[in-house]
Every structure is written in structure tokens, then in C-alpha cells.
Amino acid sequence: MLTLDKVFDASNVLKEVIRSTDCIAAPNVNPDCNVFLKTENLQITGSFKVRGAYYRISQLSDEEKAHGVIACSAGNHAQGVALAAAKNGIRSIICLPDGAPISKVEATRSYGAEICLVPGVYDDAYAEAIRQRDEYGYTFIHPFDDENVIAGQGTIGLEILNQVANANVIVVPVGGGGLISGVAFAVKQLNPRVKVYGVQAEGAPSMVKSISEDKIVCLDSVHTIADGIQVKEPGENTFEYCKQYVDGIVTVTDDEVSSAILHLIEKQKLIAEGAGAVSVAAVMFNKIPDLKGKNVVCLVSGGNIDVTILSRVIKRGLLKSGRSDTLTIQLDDKPGQLKDVSAIIADLGANVVSIHHERASEDSDITECLLRLVLETRDYSHIREIRAALTAKGFKIVNK
Structure with a gap:
């Protein structure tokens, strides 16, 4: 069961491993409110994912550590698990779809993981990871629907409240929901007056539809440049936490995300991936209600954008703006x-x-x-x- 004590314990465990990333002022994002950026794109591995992965792995038993861990991901979770396992002296196997970008495959390998390329897409990689877990006794590290993972992500909420004491609104990217579940849980326990809003890509609104229909919805297909939140179905735990603690979830278009990426490059000198920029896009294009005069924190969740598509994203951003x-x-x-x-x-x-x-x-x-x-x-x-x-x-x- 997720508790505030567990989030504080995760914060203590992570203290010597991760960066307490800065919250920086960003006055040009929206002139109607005071915007701050929580720069998890500058986190080690370039993403917040290492927080949840490391805390989850730190809680394994000696027997589980001896068997090793396995995960499936085409991006940030893979790198987080690989680094966390290496720092704990544990064997890690990462199953990736064989079409994953070479840069992400090599980045994951560089953190010490064994790579298993699986023909097909993410679902095929997931099936192979579960098969190997059952055959070899590895511990599967879920990317979002695990309470220790969620507790690790919740440490970001603690940091935001310490860094922006008068925050009124926190805006968080949403894919499977692990990040916003942890942040919203921690924030609401400590200061329930702070509003927490989620943002999904218009082409992958799985949590939006699930909350709207009051049941977990699995989308037939997803398509967005924000590949880090391109999730067909939210988790059982994250769905419940979002229903209980999140004040609302909105969507943004790929054009709006491209504009946000361009804005962060030009005005803030920051590189954000699509998933990391959706929070900024939502504030830029007034998707979040009642922001006038408020102190708003946008969580920029990652910076691992594939450089081969960055020029296309910039071009889209130039056209949109x-x-x-x-x-x-x-x-x-x-x-x-x-x-x-x-x-x-x-x-x-x-x-x-x-x-x-x-x-x-x-x-x-x-x-x-x-x-x-x-x-x-x-x-x-x-x-x-x-x-x-x-x-x-x-x-x-x-x-x-």
C-alpha cells in the first residue's frame, strides 16, 4: 500500500543516487501566470524514470536480487532500470522491440543491461519479458503500475513543494500514470489545496477516456510524437490514484507539443522530448482552467528526444507558432x-x-x-x- 512514509523513504534512498533537479522560472510560457519548470529532463539518464526504477530495485529481497531483474521498454524506463540494477550490482535484462531507435538501444546497453531485441512492437517485447520472467525467475520491473515505482516518482512532488512553497498548480505528463500518481499522492497528503493536472497527447488519451468512462479503457491504437506517453492502457493502481487525487486531465496536439519543444529550446535553453514537453504545451495553449495569477509548476519529465526527429519537430513548431x-x-x-x-x-x-x-x-x-x-x-x-x-x-x- 502506498503511504507518505514510503515516499519519504524513497526520497532518503534516492538521495545519494539521483539529482534533486531545479525548479526554474519560465516567465514567457504564459503571461497570465507565474510558470516554473521542474527540470527532470536534466535528471541522470535524462528522465524521471530512474527514481521509480531505483527505489523498486532497492526494495528487492536478497533472493530476488540474486535472480536479477527484467523489464521491457523502448525508452526511458529501460535506461532507468539498467542504471538502477548496475548500481545495486544486479543483473538486468531489457526486452526492446527490434524497431527501437538505435540511440536508445545503445544508451540502455551503456548503463550495463543485457539487451534482448524482440521482433514486433512493445506488446511483443512485454510478452517476451513475462515469458523470461516465468522461465528464469527474474523480477519484472513494471514501468508504472507498481507502488514502489509510484513512490519513487512521488519524490518529485516532495521536491516541488520544497522548491516552490507557494505553488498553486502542478502540471504533469501522463502515459501509464505512474508519475502523476506519485506526484499527486504526495502533494495532496502534504497540501491538498494544490491542484494537480495531468496532460496526455491527443493521439494517446488512454487515461482521459478511462476517467471519463469510469473504467480502464484500452485504446485500439495510439499515435503521437510524444512516444514516452504513448500508452494504450493505464494501470489498475494508477487509474485508482488518478481518480482519487488528480484534479483533471487534458490533452494537447502534436503541433502544440512541437511548439512547446521549440519554446523550451529558444527561451529556456532546454531540450525536452515530446512526453516531457506536454505539460508546457498545456499551459502555453491555455488547456488548464483558472491559471490567471497562479504559481504553476510544469513538470518537464524527460529530455531524451531522438535527434533524428528533432529537426522535424522544430519545423512543426515554427509553423504552429x-x-x-x-x-x-x-x-x-x-x-x-x-x-x-x-x-x-x-x-x-x-x-x-x-x-x-x-x-x-x-x-x-x-x-x-x-x-x-x-x-x-x-x-x-x-x-x-x-x-x-x-x-x-x-x-x-x-x-x-
């Missing part, structure tokens, strides 16, 4: 047109990133051509200003 625009302009095919368009754009302070000039088109007159421009812009009002100026000069913009 009005920092980039693509113009298609229909022109008379005569000298001086490009010069006039360029002058208008330059006078208004935008930057042309790329340009494509196309003379022949099925939909245009034989004397016309199309000019496609990609621009760097300040925001949506800047885009509207540029488009209005071009239209006022008689240029026809053919894309909205």
Missing part, C-alpha cells in the same frame, strides 16, 4: 515581378528561406507563373501583415 510561412503567388510572367515581391517582404522584415519559380502549370494561364516562397516570420500577425501588403500591391496569393 507563426515563425514560418509558405506563400504561393500567381504572377504575370514579365520582368521585375520577383524584385517587387522581394522588396515588400524585405521592407516588412521577413527573411526568404527558399524560393521556387514555376512557369508551366495546368491551372494557370499560359502568360502566368507561380512563385513559391518559404519565409521566416515573427508570428501570425507578421504573416497577415505580409500577405495583406502583397495583396494591396495587386499580387494574387493562391494558398491560404
